[in-house]
Amino acid sequence: MSGNPDDAPAPPPAGPGKGTAAGRPEVSREEFDALFEAVRTWGRWASAERGAWNGVTARHVQRAAALVRSGTVVPMGRPWDTVAGPDNAKPALHYMSELGEGEASEPSTYKDFLGVDYHGKGVSHLDALSHIAYRGQLYDGRPAREVIGAAGARFGGVSALGALVTRGVLIDLPAVLGLPWLEPGHAVRAQDIVAAERALGVTIGDGDAVLLRTGHFRRRREAGPWNPDAASAGLHVDAVPLLAERAVVLLGGDGDSDVRPSPVEGLRSPVHALAIAGMGVPLLDNLDLEPLSAACAEAGRYAFMLVVAPLNVPGGTGSPVNPVAIL
Numbered sequence: 001m002s003g004n005p006d007d008a009p010a011p012p013p014a015g016p017g018k019g020t021a022a023g024r025p026e027v028s029r030e031e032f033d034a035l036f037e038a039v040r041t042w043g044r045w046a047s048a049e050r051g052a053w054n055g056v057t058a059r060h061v062q063r064a065a066a067l068v069r070s071g072t073v074v075p076m077g078r079p080w081d082t083v084a085g086p087d088n089a090k091p092a093l094h095y096m097s098e099l100g101e102g103e104a105s106e107p108s109t110y111k112d113f114l115g116v117d118y119h120g121k122g123v124s125h126l127d128a129l130s131h132i133a134y135r136g137q138l139y140d141g142r143p144a145r146e147v148i149g150a151a152g153a154r155f156g157g158v159s160a161l162g163a164l165v166t167r168g169v170l171i172d173l174p175a176v177l178g179l180p181w182l183e184p185g186h187a188v189r190a191q192d193i194v195a196a197e198r199a200l201g202v203t204i205g206d207g208d209a210v211l212l213r214t215g216h217f218r219r220r221r222e223a224g225p226w227n228p229d230a231a232s233a234g235l236h237v238d239a240v241p242l243l244a245e246r247a248v249v250l251l252g253g254d255g256d257s258d259v260r261p262s263p264v265e266g267l268r269s270p271v272h273a274l275a276i277a278g279m280g281v282p283l284l285d286n287l288d289l290e291p292l293s294a295a296c297a298e299a300g301r302y303a304f305m306l307v308v309a310p311l312n313v314p315g316g317t318g319s320p321v322n323p324v325a326i327l
Contacts, residue, residue, distance in 0.1 A: 015024045025265040026253040027237055032264045035237060036134065039244040040278040043250065044237050051129050051280020052249040056166050060207035064167040064305040068326050070117070074295050074304075076287040077124040077322030078217075080114070086227040087123035087220070091187060118320045121228050121256070125249060127283040129156030131317040132269070132276040139280045152315020159314045166249060167208050168306030168325055171196045172293050174215040180222070181215025184231035188257040190242040200302040209250035213289040216254035234259035240274045243281075249274050252284025252323075256267035284308070284323060292325050299327050 095117035100108035130153035133144035310319035
């Protein structure tokens with residue numbers, strides 16, 4: 001598979017119902033602001049830096065643990081991608097720093113270096129609450145310019161989140177629709193999620209982590225890479241009130257949750273703004289959900305125990321991560 005952008009298939013333009021209406025945004029900025037006000041949870045938590053993760057109690061962890069039956073473990077992190085491409089503008093770094101030659105006695109040692117600019121499309125990662133501000137404010141109304149500087153974030157850093165263990169729910173839309181994948185630009189709306197719940201026999205509830213599979217990485221493997229910033233399947237903003245009503249604590253997928261092109265006037269990542277800055281819900285981006293799709297289909301269920309353990313980086317706006325589902 002070529003990593004040359006010139007060799008990549010061009011994604012189809014989004015048409016009506018796929019992020020834009022007749023080439024124009026479907027949602028005005030005023031409508032979006034009203035939606036933001038409707039879903040935001042500022043002032044709800046004493047420990048605002050953890051946002052929605054405050055809602056996960058021992059009861060939620062026990063409920064998740066009770067879902068472990070076969071013991072099947074499914075990691076979702078992508079391989080460390082050091083190759084540039086249309087969806088990997090800043091490749092991760094990996095090189096050997098010691099090759100067993102620096103020590104006089106046994107045993108010899110081999111060491112390597114890892115480095116990554118992980119916010120993008122090439123690395124599976126978690127977005128912490130300091131990653132997104134809307135109209136200059138982070139979650140809970142904290143002024144971004146006052147709490148984020150060159151040394152990192154003093155509010156909403158990834159180290160404040162800690163690890164998460166809760167029930168995960170896979171919304172596998174291609175499986176429901178009998179498709180290999182959703183085409184880039186396909187907008188997933190609230191009614192699509194409700195229909196998927198019925199088809200998959202699962203209901204999203206409080207404390208859940210919701211993972212949306214669009215088939216992104218199956219399409220990438222079979223059709224080649226493309227630039228998902230230009231077009232990718234994902235959530236329409238009208239799906240967010242449903243997720244807010246269900247009190248989800250984490251949202252993720254095989255894209256970055258946002259449908260692209262954006263359906264909102266003047267806003268490139270509206271679901272990021274609603275979830276992170278409005279609801280205090282961290283996001284998981286760029287997960288390879290193909291193995292989980294197969295495991296859930298084999299098990300005949302789409303709920304599982306989910307474990308997410310980001311790196312403990314004080315002041316970090318997120319972290320590379322390899323979430324694990326256990327069925």
